[in-house]
Amino acid sequence: MKLWAGRFQKALDDKTNDFNSSISFDSRMAGEDILGSMAHAAMLCKQGIISAEDGKQIREGLSAIADDLACGKLTVDPSAEDIHTFIEGELTARIGDAGKRLHTGRSRNDQVALDIRLYLRNRIPALQDQLTELIDVLCDKADTYADAIMPGYTHLQRAQPITFGHHLMAYAEMLLRDKDRLKDVLRRTNISPLGSGALASTTYPLDREAVAQTLRMDGVTANSLDGVSDRDFAVELAAALSLIMVHLSRFSEEIILWCSWEFKFIELDDAFSTGSSIMPQKKNPDIAELVRGKSGRVFGDLMTLLTVLKGLPLAYNKDMQEDKEAIFDALDTVTMCLTAFTPMIDTMTVLTDNMRKAAAGGFINATDAADYLVSRGLPFRDAYKATGELVALCIQKGLTLEALPLADYKAVCELFDDDVFEAIKLERCAALRRVYGGPAPENVRAQAARVRTLISE
Ligand code: ARG
Numbered sequence: 001m002k003l004w005a006g007r008f009q010k011a012l013d014d015k016t017n018d019f020n021s022s023i024s025f026d027s028r029m030a031g032e033d034i035l036g037s038m039a040h041a042a043m044l045c046k047q048g049i050i051s052a053e054d055g056k057q058i059r060e061g062l063s064a065i066a067d068d069l070a071c072g073k074l075t076v077d078p079s080a081e082d083i084h085t086f087i088e089g090e091l092t093a094r095i096g097d098a099g100k101r102l103h104t105g106r107s108r109n110d111q112v113a114l115d116i117r118l119y120l121r122n123r124i125p126a127l128q129d130q131l132t133e134l135i136d137v138l139c140d141k142a143d144t145y146a147d148a149i150m151p152g153y154t155h156l157q158r159a160q161p162i163t164f165g166h167h168l169m170a171y172a173e174m175l176l177r178d179k180d181r182l183k184d185v186l187r188r189t190n191i192s193p194l195g196s197g198a199l200a201s202t203t204y205p206l207d208r209e210a211v212a213q214t215l216r217m218d219g220v221t222a223n224s225l226d227g228v229s230d231r232d233f234a235v236e237l238a239a240a241l242s243l244i245m246v247h248l249s250r251f252s253e254e255i256i257l258w259c260s261w262e263f264k265f266i267e268l269d270d271a272f273s274t275g276s277s278i279m280p281q282k283k284n285p286d287i288a289e290l291v292r293g294k295s296g297r298v299f300g301d302l303m304t305l306l307t308v309l310k311g312l313p314l315a316y317n318k319d320m321q322e323d324k325e326a327i328f329d330a331l332d333t334v335t336m337c338l339t340a341f342t343p344m345i346d347t348m349t350v351l352t353d354n355m356r357k358a359a360a361g362g363f364i365n366a367t368d369a370a371d372y373l374v375s376r377g378l379p380f381r382d383a384y385k386a387t388g389e390l391v392a393l394c395i396q397k398g399l400t401l402e403a404l405p406l407a408d409y410k411a412v413c414e415l416f417d418d419d420v421f422e423a424i425k426l427e428r429c430a431a432l433r434r435v436y437g438g439p440a441p442e443n444v445r446a447q448a449a450r451v452r453t454l455i456s457e
Helices: 016-021 023-046 052-071 082-095 095-102 108-144 164-189 208-214 224-229 232-259 286-310 318-346 352-360 366-375 380-397 406-412 424-430 439-455
Strands: 149-154 159-161
Touching: 023 052, 023 082, 023 108, 023 208, 052 082, 052 095, 082 095, 082 108, 082 164, 095 380, 108 224, 108 232, 108 318, 108 439, 149 164, 149 352, 149 424, 159 164, 159 352, 164 232, 164 318, 164 439, 232 286, 232 318, 286 318, 286 439, 352 424, 366 380
Parallel strands: none
Antiparallel strands: 149 159
8 A cells, every 4th residue: 555545546557666666776775764763753752743652662663673674584575665665664564553653744755865865874984994995905015016116107108117016006096085085975975854854844843953963963954955855965976986986997907908918017816817718828807807897887877866866856856766776886886896806906916027127128217318418417408309319229229228338328418428327227217206206115115104094094
Protein backbone atom coordinates (compact mmCIF):
# COMPACT_ATOMS: atom_id res chain seq x y z
CA MET A 1 0.00 0.00 0.00
CA LYS A 2 1.38 3.39 -0.97
CA LEU A 3 1.76 6.26 1.46
CA TRP A 4 -0.60 8.36 -0.61
CA ALA A 5 -3.31 5.64 -1.01
CA GLY A 6 -6.00 7.93 0.45
CA ARG A 7 -5.89 10.26 -2.54
CA PHE A 8 -5.82 7.53 -5.23
CA GLN A 9 -8.37 5.06 -6.63
CA LYS A 10 -5.85 2.65 -8.17
CA ALA A 11 -2.47 1.13 -7.30
CA LEU A 12 0.56 2.12 -9.38
CA ASP A 13 1.03 0.02 -12.51
CA ASP A 14 3.45 -2.86 -11.73
CA LYS A 15 6.16 -2.05 -14.25
CA THR A 16 5.83 1.63 -13.47
CA ASN A 17 6.31 0.80 -9.82
CA ASP A 18 9.74 -0.58 -10.65
CA PHE A 19 10.48 2.51 -12.70
CA ASN A 20 9.44 4.80 -9.87
CA SER A 21 11.14 2.87 -7.09
CA SER A 22 14.61 3.70 -5.79
CA ILE A 23 14.86 0.88 -3.26
CA SER A 24 17.30 -1.14 -5.37
CA PHE A 25 19.91 1.58 -4.87
CA ASP A 26 18.89 3.63 -1.84
CA SER A 27 18.65 0.72 0.61
CA ARG A 28 22.36 1.23 1.27
CA MET A 29 21.27 4.30 3.24
CA ALA A 30 19.16 2.23 5.66
CA GLY A 31 21.50 2.89 8.59
CA GLU A 32 21.50 6.64 7.99
CA ASP A 33 17.71 6.67 7.53
CA ILE A 34 17.24 4.96 10.88
CA LEU A 35 19.67 7.28 12.69
CA GLY A 36 17.97 10.31 11.18
CA SER A 37 14.56 9.03 12.26
CA MET A 38 15.79 8.35 15.78
CA ALA A 39 17.15 11.86 16.11
CA HIS A 40 13.92 13.30 14.71
CA ALA A 41 11.77 11.22 17.08
CA ALA A 42 13.87 12.14 20.10
CA MET A 43 13.47 15.82 19.23
CA LEU A 44 9.69 15.45 18.68
CA CYS A 45 9.49 14.01 22.18
CA LYS A 46 11.60 16.71 23.78
CA GLN A 47 9.51 19.39 22.13
CA GLY A 48 6.33 17.73 23.39
CA ILE A 49 5.10 17.09 19.83
CA ILE A 50 4.74 13.36 20.45
CA SER A 51 4.46 11.60 23.81
CA ALA A 52 7.42 10.14 25.66
CA GLU A 53 5.86 6.69 25.35
CA ASP A 54 5.50 7.01 21.55
CA GLY A 55 9.06 8.28 21.36
CA LYS A 56 10.35 5.32 23.32
CA GLN A 57 8.46 2.83 21.15
CA ILE A 58 9.74 4.47 17.97
CA ARG A 59 13.34 4.39 19.13
CA GLU A 60 13.15 0.79 20.29
CA GLY A 61 11.34 -0.24 17.13
CA LEU A 62 13.90 1.46 14.90
CA SER A 63 16.80 -0.02 16.77
CA ALA A 64 15.26 -3.52 16.46
CA ILE A 65 14.84 -2.93 12.71
CA ALA A 66 18.49 -1.90 12.47
CA ASP A 67 19.56 -5.08 14.30
CA ASP A 68 17.32 -7.30 12.18
CA LEU A 69 18.62 -5.74 8.96
CA ALA A 70 22.20 -6.19 10.13
CA CYS A 71 21.82 -9.89 10.95
CA GLY A 72 19.69 -10.65 7.89
CA LYS A 73 16.54 -11.48 9.87
CA LEU A 74 14.84 -8.64 7.99
CA THR A 75 15.40 -8.10 4.28
CA VAL A 76 14.43 -5.06 2.28
CA ASP A 77 11.24 -5.46 0.25
CA PRO A 78 12.21 -4.83 -3.39
CA SER A 79 8.72 -3.62 -4.25
CA ALA A 80 8.81 -0.79 -1.68
CA GLU A 81 9.05 2.67 -3.16
CA ASP A 82 12.21 3.60 -1.35
CA ILE A 83 14.15 2.90 1.83
CA HIS A 84 12.32 5.65 3.76
CA THR A 85 8.91 4.16 2.97
CA PHE A 86 10.12 0.66 3.73
CA ILE A 87 11.48 1.48 7.17
CA GLU A 88 8.49 3.58 8.18
CA GLY A 89 6.14 0.81 6.97
CA GLU A 90 8.09 -1.86 8.84
CA LEU A 91 8.09 0.26 12.00
CA THR A 92 4.35 0.78 11.84
CA ALA A 93 3.78 -2.94 11.22
CA ARG A 94 5.76 -3.62 14.38
CA ILE A 95 4.59 -0.91 16.80
CA GLY A 96 1.30 0.35 15.35
CA ASP A 97 0.11 3.94 15.88
CA ALA A 98 3.34 5.21 17.41
CA GLY A 99 5.06 4.34 14.11
CA LYS A 100 2.57 6.52 12.27
CA ARG A 101 3.62 9.50 14.39
CA LEU A 102 7.29 9.35 13.35
CA HIS A 103 6.78 11.39 10.20
CA THR A 104 5.21 14.34 12.07
CA GLY A 105 6.82 17.59 10.89
CA ARG A 106 8.92 15.81 8.29
CA SER A 107 8.74 15.04 4.57
CA ARG A 108 10.60 12.46 2.55
CA ASN A 109 12.11 15.44 0.77
CA ASP A 110 14.07 16.67 3.77
CA GLN A 111 14.49 13.07 4.94
CA VAL A 112 16.22 11.96 1.75
CA ALA A 113 18.35 15.11 1.66
CA LEU A 114 19.49 14.29 5.21
CA ASP A 115 20.14 10.64 4.42
CA ILE A 116 22.40 11.35 1.44
CA ARG A 117 24.33 13.95 3.39
CA LEU A 118 24.83 11.52 6.27
CA TYR A 119 25.74 8.68 3.96
CA LEU A 120 28.36 10.69 2.07
CA ARG A 121 29.70 12.19 5.29
CA ASN A 122 30.15 8.68 6.64
CA ARG A 123 31.97 7.44 3.54
CA ILE A 124 34.39 10.34 3.03
CA PRO A 125 36.77 9.54 5.96
CA ALA A 126 37.55 6.05 4.60
CA LEU A 127 38.38 7.62 1.27
CA GLN A 128 40.68 10.13 2.97
CA ASP A 129 42.39 7.21 4.71
CA GLN A 130 42.89 5.45 1.39
CA LEU A 131 44.52 8.58 -0.02
CA THR A 132 46.71 8.87 3.06
CA GLU A 133 47.84 5.28 2.58
CA LEU A 134 48.82 5.89 -1.04
CA ILE A 135 50.60 9.15 -0.20
CA ASP A 136 52.48 7.32 2.55
CA VAL A 137 53.62 4.62 0.12
CA LEU A 138 54.78 7.34 -2.29
CA CYS A 139 56.78 9.09 0.44
CA ASP A 140 58.51 5.82 1.34
CA LYS A 141 59.38 5.11 -2.27
CA ALA A 142 60.50 8.68 -2.83
CA ASP A 143 62.91 8.31 0.09
CA THR A 144 64.25 5.06 -1.32
CA TYR A 145 64.65 6.46 -4.83
CA ALA A 146 65.61 10.03 -3.96
CA ASP A 147 68.93 9.54 -5.80
CA ALA A 148 67.68 7.39 -8.69
CA ILE A 149 68.32 9.35 -11.87
CA MET A 150 65.63 9.17 -14.53
CA PRO A 151 64.81 11.26 -17.56
CA GLY A 152 62.23 13.96 -16.94
CA TYR A 153 60.01 14.52 -19.96
CA THR A 154 58.14 17.24 -21.74
CA HIS A 155 56.12 16.26 -24.83
CA LEU A 156 57.16 12.72 -23.82
CA GLN A 157 60.63 13.66 -25.09
CA ARG A 158 63.59 13.38 -22.75
CA ALA A 159 64.07 16.84 -21.33
CA GLN A 160 66.17 17.16 -18.16
CA PRO A 161 67.45 14.70 -15.58
CA ILE A 162 65.31 14.29 -12.48
CA THR A 163 65.07 11.57 -9.85
CA PHE A 164 62.45 8.87 -9.60
CA GLY A 165 61.71 10.05 -6.06
CA HIS A 166 60.95 13.52 -7.39
CA HIS A 167 58.61 12.10 -10.02
CA LEU A 168 56.69 10.11 -7.40
CA MET A 169 56.39 13.09 -5.08
CA ALA A 170 54.61 15.00 -7.86
CA TYR A 171 51.76 12.50 -7.47
CA ALA A 172 51.92 12.79 -3.69
CA GLU A 173 51.25 16.53 -4.07
CA MET A 174 48.22 15.89 -6.30
CA LEU A 175 46.80 13.39 -3.85
CA LEU A 176 47.41 15.76 -0.98
CA ARG A 177 45.26 18.36 -2.74
CA ASP A 178 42.63 15.65 -3.31
CA LYS A 179 42.55 14.94 0.40
CA ASP A 180 42.17 18.61 1.18
CA ARG A 181 39.33 18.92 -1.32
CA LEU A 182 37.48 16.08 0.42
CA LYS A 183 37.86 17.89 3.72
CA ASP A 184 36.30 20.94 2.12
CA VAL A 185 33.43 18.90 0.66
CA LEU A 186 32.83 17.36 4.06
CA ARG A 187 32.41 20.82 5.59
CA ARG A 188 29.49 21.66 3.28
CA THR A 189 28.00 18.14 3.33
CA ASN A 190 27.69 17.75 7.07
CA ILE A 191 24.79 20.22 7.46
CA SER A 192 21.28 19.12 8.41
CA PRO A 193 18.36 19.94 6.11
CA LEU A 194 15.83 18.27 8.42
CA GLY A 195 13.04 20.70 9.27
CA SER A 196 12.83 21.95 5.69
CA GLY A 197 9.79 19.70 5.32
CA ALA A 198 8.54 19.14 1.78
CA LEU A 199 9.65 22.65 0.83
CA ALA A 200 8.14 25.17 3.25
CA SER A 201 9.27 23.79 6.62
CA THR A 202 6.52 23.09 9.13
CA THR A 203 4.22 24.60 11.73
CA TYR A 204 5.51 22.31 14.49
CA PRO A 205 8.02 23.85 16.88
CA LEU A 206 10.96 21.72 15.76
CA ASP A 207 14.40 22.09 17.33
CA ARG A 208 16.50 21.72 14.21
CA GLU A 209 19.78 22.42 15.97
CA ALA A 210 19.16 19.63 18.46
CA VAL A 211 18.65 17.12 15.63
CA ALA A 212 21.85 18.31 13.96
CA GLN A 213 23.73 17.95 17.21
CA THR A 214 22.44 14.45 17.85
CA LEU A 215 23.61 13.51 14.36
CA ARG A 216 27.04 15.15 14.89
CA MET A 217 26.36 17.61 12.10
CA ASP A 218 27.96 21.04 11.97
CA GLY A 219 24.86 23.16 11.44
CA VAL A 220 21.46 23.43 9.78
CA THR A 221 20.50 24.66 6.31
CA ALA A 222 19.16 28.22 6.32
CA ASN A 223 16.40 28.11 3.71
CA SER A 224 13.80 25.37 3.43
CA LEU A 225 13.59 25.48 -0.38
CA ASP A 226 17.36 25.20 -0.67
CA GLY A 227 17.41 22.58 2.09
CA VAL A 228 15.40 20.08 0.06
CA SER A 229 16.72 20.93 -3.41
CA ASP A 230 20.43 21.39 -2.82
CA ARG A 231 22.69 18.64 -4.10
CA ASP A 232 25.75 20.83 -4.57
CA PHE A 233 27.58 18.74 -2.01
CA ALA A 234 27.12 15.65 -4.22
CA VAL A 235 28.39 17.58 -7.25
CA GLU A 236 31.38 18.80 -5.27
CA LEU A 237 32.15 15.29 -4.13
CA ALA A 238 31.83 13.94 -7.67
CA ALA A 239 34.17 16.71 -8.85
CA ALA A 240 36.69 15.89 -6.13
CA LEU A 241 36.40 12.20 -7.03
CA SER A 242 36.86 13.04 -10.72
CA LEU A 243 40.11 14.83 -9.96
CA ILE A 244 41.31 11.84 -7.94
CA MET A 245 40.60 9.74 -11.02
CA VAL A 246 42.43 12.22 -13.28
CA HIS A 247 45.47 11.83 -11.06
CA LEU A 248 45.24 8.04 -10.80
CA SER A 249 44.67 7.83 -14.54
CA ARG A 250 47.73 9.95 -15.40
CA PHE A 251 49.77 7.86 -12.98
CA SER A 252 48.36 4.68 -14.55
CA GLU A 253 49.34 5.87 -18.00
CA GLU A 254 52.92 6.28 -16.81
CA ILE A 255 52.89 2.89 -15.09
CA ILE A 256 51.74 1.34 -18.38
CA LEU A 257 54.50 3.12 -20.31
CA TRP A 258 57.14 2.26 -17.71
CA CYS A 259 56.21 -1.44 -17.84
CA SER A 260 56.65 -1.63 -21.58
CA TRP A 261 59.80 -3.15 -23.04
CA GLU A 262 60.48 0.21 -24.68
CA PHE A 263 60.88 1.82 -21.23
CA LYS A 264 61.30 -1.01 -18.69
CA PHE A 265 61.64 1.40 -15.79
CA ILE A 266 59.56 -0.78 -13.50
CA GLU A 267 58.15 -4.23 -13.21
CA LEU A 268 54.82 -4.87 -11.55
CA ASP A 269 54.45 -7.65 -9.04
CA ASP A 270 52.83 -10.82 -10.40
CA ALA A 271 49.96 -10.31 -7.95
CA PHE A 272 49.06 -7.07 -9.74
CA SER A 273 49.54 -8.14 -13.36
CA THR A 274 47.81 -10.52 -15.71
CA GLY A 275 48.89 -12.81 -18.52
CA SER A 276 47.51 -13.38 -21.98
CA SER A 277 45.36 -16.32 -23.07
CA ILE A 278 47.42 -16.79 -26.23
CA MET A 279 50.79 -15.03 -25.89
CA PRO A 280 52.87 -16.87 -23.27
CA GLN A 281 55.41 -14.05 -22.91
CA LYS A 282 52.88 -11.41 -21.92
CA LYS A 283 52.65 -9.68 -18.56
CA ASN A 284 50.05 -6.97 -18.74
CA PRO A 285 49.40 -3.95 -16.50
CA ASP A 286 45.62 -4.57 -16.41
CA ILE A 287 45.11 -2.90 -13.03
CA ALA A 288 46.58 0.38 -14.24
CA GLU A 289 44.61 0.13 -17.49
CA LEU A 290 41.37 -0.46 -15.60
CA VAL A 291 41.98 2.50 -13.34
CA ARG A 292 42.64 4.64 -16.42
CA GLY A 293 39.51 3.22 -18.05
CA LYS A 294 37.28 3.66 -15.02
CA SER A 295 38.08 7.35 -14.77
CA GLY A 296 35.49 7.85 -17.51
CA ARG A 297 32.72 6.43 -15.33
CA VAL A 298 33.42 8.93 -12.59
CA PHE A 299 33.51 11.90 -14.99
CA GLY A 300 30.21 10.58 -16.37
CA ASP A 301 28.76 10.51 -12.86
CA LEU A 302 29.75 14.14 -12.36
CA MET A 303 28.11 15.06 -15.66
CA THR A 304 24.97 13.14 -14.66
CA LEU A 305 24.63 15.13 -11.46
CA LEU A 306 25.18 18.48 -13.14
CA THR A 307 22.69 17.64 -15.86
CA VAL A 308 20.04 16.39 -13.42
CA LEU A 309 20.21 19.65 -11.50
CA LYS A 310 20.59 22.23 -14.21
CA GLY A 311 16.96 22.71 -15.22
CA LEU A 312 15.14 21.97 -11.99
CA PRO A 313 12.69 24.53 -10.66
CA LEU A 314 12.62 24.86 -6.89
CA ALA A 315 12.20 22.89 -4.82
CA TYR A 316 12.20 19.05 -4.81
CA ASN A 317 11.60 17.25 -8.10
CA LYS A 318 11.69 13.50 -8.60
CA ASP A 319 14.57 13.95 -11.03
CA MET A 320 16.67 14.30 -7.90
CA GLN A 321 16.27 10.60 -7.18
CA GLU A 322 18.81 10.19 -10.01
CA ASP A 323 21.51 11.70 -7.80
CA LYS A 324 22.09 8.51 -5.85
CA GLU A 325 23.24 5.98 -8.44
CA ALA A 326 25.65 8.54 -9.86
CA ILE A 327 27.31 9.59 -6.62
CA PHE A 328 27.33 6.03 -5.23
CA ASP A 329 28.96 4.75 -8.42
CA ALA A 330 31.59 7.47 -8.27
CA LEU A 331 32.36 6.66 -4.64
CA ASP A 332 32.46 2.91 -5.17
CA THR A 333 34.63 3.24 -8.26
CA VAL A 334 37.24 5.44 -6.61
CA THR A 335 37.29 3.22 -3.51
CA MET A 336 37.84 0.14 -5.68
CA CYS A 337 40.53 1.82 -7.75
CA LEU A 338 42.50 2.96 -4.71
CA THR A 339 42.18 -0.48 -3.13
CA ALA A 340 43.98 -2.05 -6.10
CA PHE A 341 46.27 0.85 -6.98
CA THR A 342 48.11 1.39 -3.68
CA PRO A 343 49.46 -2.16 -3.23
CA MET A 344 50.31 -2.25 -6.95
CA ILE A 345 52.60 0.76 -6.42
CA ASP A 346 53.88 -0.55 -3.12
CA THR A 347 55.02 -3.85 -4.61
CA MET A 348 56.46 -2.69 -7.93
CA THR A 349 60.13 -3.29 -8.67
CA VAL A 350 62.02 -0.19 -9.76
CA LEU A 351 64.69 -0.82 -12.40
CA THR A 352 66.97 2.10 -11.58
CA ASP A 353 69.73 1.03 -14.01
CA ASN A 354 67.33 1.20 -16.94
CA MET A 355 66.14 4.62 -15.84
CA ARG A 356 69.65 5.90 -15.62
CA LYS A 357 70.52 4.43 -19.02
CA ALA A 358 67.51 6.13 -20.58
CA ALA A 359 68.60 9.40 -19.01
CA ALA A 360 72.10 9.01 -20.44
CA GLY A 361 71.04 8.13 -23.94
CA GLY A 362 69.88 11.54 -25.14
CA PHE A 363 71.14 15.04 -24.60
CA ILE A 364 69.28 15.49 -21.39
CA ASN A 365 72.17 17.48 -19.89
CA ALA A 366 72.33 20.01 -22.74
CA THR A 367 70.82 22.72 -20.51
CA ASP A 368 73.60 22.07 -18.01
CA ALA A 369 76.25 22.37 -20.74
CA ALA A 370 74.74 25.76 -21.59
CA ASP A 371 74.66 26.72 -17.91
CA TYR A 372 78.37 25.81 -17.73
CA LEU A 373 79.09 28.45 -20.39
CA VAL A 374 76.90 30.95 -18.52
CA SER A 375 79.02 30.34 -15.41
CA ARG A 376 82.01 31.35 -17.54
CA GLY A 377 80.41 34.64 -18.45
CA LEU A 378 78.59 33.92 -21.72
CA PRO A 379 75.01 35.30 -21.95
CA PHE A 380 72.46 32.47 -21.76
CA ARG A 381 71.15 32.93 -25.32
CA ASP A 382 74.67 32.59 -26.78
CA ALA A 383 75.38 29.62 -24.54
CA TYR A 384 72.12 28.03 -25.69
CA LYS A 385 73.14 28.46 -29.35
CA ALA A 386 76.64 27.04 -28.81
CA THR A 387 75.23 24.00 -27.02
CA GLY A 388 72.76 23.48 -29.85
CA GLU A 389 75.72 23.29 -32.22
CA LEU A 390 77.39 20.76 -29.89
CA VAL A 391 74.27 18.57 -29.95
CA ALA A 392 74.15 18.74 -33.75
CA LEU A 393 77.81 17.70 -33.83
CA CYS A 394 77.09 14.77 -31.49
CA ILE A 395 74.23 13.60 -33.68
CA GLN A 396 76.44 13.86 -36.75
CA LYS A 397 79.20 11.80 -35.08
CA GLY A 398 76.85 9.39 -33.31
CA LEU A 399 78.16 10.42 -29.86
CA THR A 400 76.72 11.66 -26.58
CA LEU A 401 77.79 14.90 -24.89
CA GLU A 402 79.77 12.80 -22.41
CA ALA A 403 81.73 11.06 -25.19
CA LEU A 404 82.41 14.05 -27.44
CA PRO A 405 86.15 14.96 -27.32
CA LEU A 406 87.11 18.23 -25.65
CA ALA A 407 88.63 19.41 -28.93
CA ASP A 408 85.16 19.38 -30.48
CA TYR A 409 83.80 21.33 -27.53
CA LYS A 410 86.52 23.91 -27.91
CA ALA A 411 85.91 24.15 -31.64
CA VAL A 412 82.36 25.23 -30.90
CA CYS A 413 83.25 27.53 -27.99
CA GLU A 414 86.64 28.45 -26.55
CA LEU A 415 85.19 28.73 -23.03
CA PHE A 416 84.80 24.96 -22.67
CA ASP A 417 87.42 23.19 -20.53
CA ASP A 418 87.80 19.61 -19.37
CA ASP A 419 85.80 20.30 -16.20
CA VAL A 420 82.73 20.44 -18.49
CA PHE A 421 82.51 16.65 -18.22
CA GLU A 422 82.06 16.96 -14.47
CA ALA A 423 79.48 19.71 -14.99
CA ILE A 424 77.27 17.58 -17.21
CA LYS A 425 77.26 14.44 -15.03
CA LEU A 426 73.63 13.48 -14.57
CA GLU A 427 73.90 13.08 -10.80
CA ARG A 428 75.35 16.55 -10.53
CA CYS A 429 72.67 18.00 -12.84
CA ALA A 430 69.96 16.69 -10.52
CA ALA A 431 71.82 17.46 -7.29
CA LEU A 432 72.36 21.11 -8.21
CA ARG A 433 68.64 21.71 -8.77
CA ARG A 434 68.18 22.63 -5.16
CA VAL A 435 65.65 25.38 -5.70
CA TYR A 436 62.58 24.78 -3.51
CA GLY A 437 60.45 22.27 -5.43
CA GLY A 438 63.41 20.97 -7.46
CA PRO A 439 64.59 17.36 -7.86
CA ALA A 440 67.80 17.43 -5.78
CA PRO A 441 67.85 14.29 -3.61
CA GLU A 442 67.97 16.35 -0.40
CA ASN A 443 64.87 18.26 -1.61
CA VAL A 444 63.00 15.06 -2.36
CA ARG A 445 63.74 13.72 1.11
CA ALA A 446 62.69 16.98 2.73
CA GLN A 447 59.49 17.04 0.68
CA ALA A 448 58.67 13.47 1.68
CA ALA A 449 59.22 14.37 5.33
CA ARG A 450 57.01 17.46 5.03
CA VAL A 451 54.22 15.50 3.33
CA ARG A 452 54.43 12.78 5.97
CA THR A 453 53.90 15.39 8.67
CA LEU A 454 50.94 16.82 6.77
CA ILE A 455 49.19 13.46 6.41
CA SER A 456 49.71 12.54 10.03
CA GLU A 457 47.92 15.71 11.20
N1 ARG B 1 13.13 8.21 -3.31
C1 ARG B 1 13.03 9.64 -3.31
C2 ARG B 1 14.37 10.25 -3.72
O1 ARG B 1 15.32 9.56 -3.75
C3 ARG B 1 12.66 10.11 -1.95
C4 ARG B 1 11.93 11.40 -1.92
C5 ARG B 1 10.63 11.25 -2.53
N2 ARG B 1 9.81 12.40 -2.37
C6 ARG B 1 8.72 12.57 -3.11
N3 ARG B 1 8.04 13.61 -2.85
N4 ARG B 1 8.40 11.76 -4.07
O2 ARG B 1 14.47 11.40 -4.06
